[in-house]
Amino acid sequence: MVTEPAIDARGVDKRFGRTRAVDGATLKVPEGELVALLGPSGSGKTTLLRVIAGFEEPDAGRVAIAGRPVAGDGAWVEPEHRRIGMVFQDGALFPHLTVERNVAFGASRRERVAECLELVGLSGRAASYPHELSGGERQRVALARALAADPEVVLLDEPFASLDAGLRDALRAEVAGILRAAGTSALLVTHDQAEALSLAGTVAVMREGRVEQVGTPEEIYERPQSRWVAEFLGEADVIPGTASQGMVECELGRFGAAPELAGRVSVVIRPESVAIGSGPASGHAEGVVVARSFYGHDQLVHVELPSGLRLRSRRLGFPAWHPGDRVRIWIDGPVSAVQPD
Secondary structure (H helix, E strand, O other), X not given: OOOOOOEEEEEEEEEEOOEEEEEEEEEEEOOOOEEEEEOOOOOOXXXXXXXXXXXXXXXXXXXXXXXXXXXXXXXXXXHHHOOEEEEOOOOXXXXXXXXXXXXXXXXXXXXXXXXXXHHOXXXXXXXXXXXXXXXXXXXXXXXXXXXXXXOOEEEEEOOOOOOOHHHHHHXXXXXXXXXXXXXXXXXXXXXXXXXXXXXXXEEEEEEOOEEEEEEOHHHHHHOOOOHHHHHHHOOOEEEEEEEEOOEEEEOOEEEEOOOOOOEEEEEEEOHHHEEEEOOOOOOOEEEEEEEEEEOOOEEEEEEEOOOOOEEEEEEEOOOOOOOOOEEEEEEOOOEEEEOOO
16 A cells, blocks of 8 residues: 655745745655755745645645645645644743643643653643753653644744754754654754754755755765755865766766766766875875864865875874875765756
8 A cells, every 4th residue: 555645746846026035946854754854044945844834825836645636736724724744943832821821732642741742852841931951851842732732744844953962952852753653744944054964864955946856864975966965965075077877987986877978078076985005005095294183083185186186085083194195095985076056
């Protein structure tokens, strides 16, 4: 039996005056999965979330939740009838209600309140008010409230952005664990690359209103489909290459590439894929260390190739490399080739 996706948004357009905030975006959230919608500010990710939630009506395209059309093609279902749970950046709790009454607001049944408070680890704070809680506790209450309605999907709009870095790291892992323990389908909107890559099973990268690439965290990080995606997701250096028959040649050697690539390409290389060593080149490329940043557990070494191009190599903190050292260079990890911008 084929299960309908928790969210199925297809060809969604949304304009505000002359600004096209969402441009033909297509996105699916499989049942029981956590999907991250990742993009910079102004990429359209929050607008797409609001269309899915029913806070905005699409100009084109359609949205279905658990197989039920809720927008587009003549369908329209009000937000309160879409069976979604929302977690906002600031939690949006009712300040005059206790934790228990906040969670009870919209709960599907009375006993669900206690179940959800236990799930988020706040059973002992049921009688507290929001101002008596920490920022992390307030967000966990907001999540409990969203889950209490037994939604088809939970939508999280930058839920950790207002928290300090230490609390944010701890809480996002907790929230992901809670969602998985509950078996809940969820869509997380974020601009934080580390957050998306570490939490989600699937990541959709959005740019200028369009979904540029969708895949597992490993797929989009190791095999970006464009230079922009590569550089947005983390440190990357780009050198020219030539592709033919599933292979690409560049200054660092010959590597596998997508069979449809041909001619001039850009070879995208992550610093952790660049290995350096001393001694004879033995068929490897050669270079000169021009700079180094030491972080204790690792070091970022800047190396200049004979062509004048520079690469970064992220290595363990030892042995120490210094400007002027001559090194051999080889690839020890994934690289990707994309069409030049």
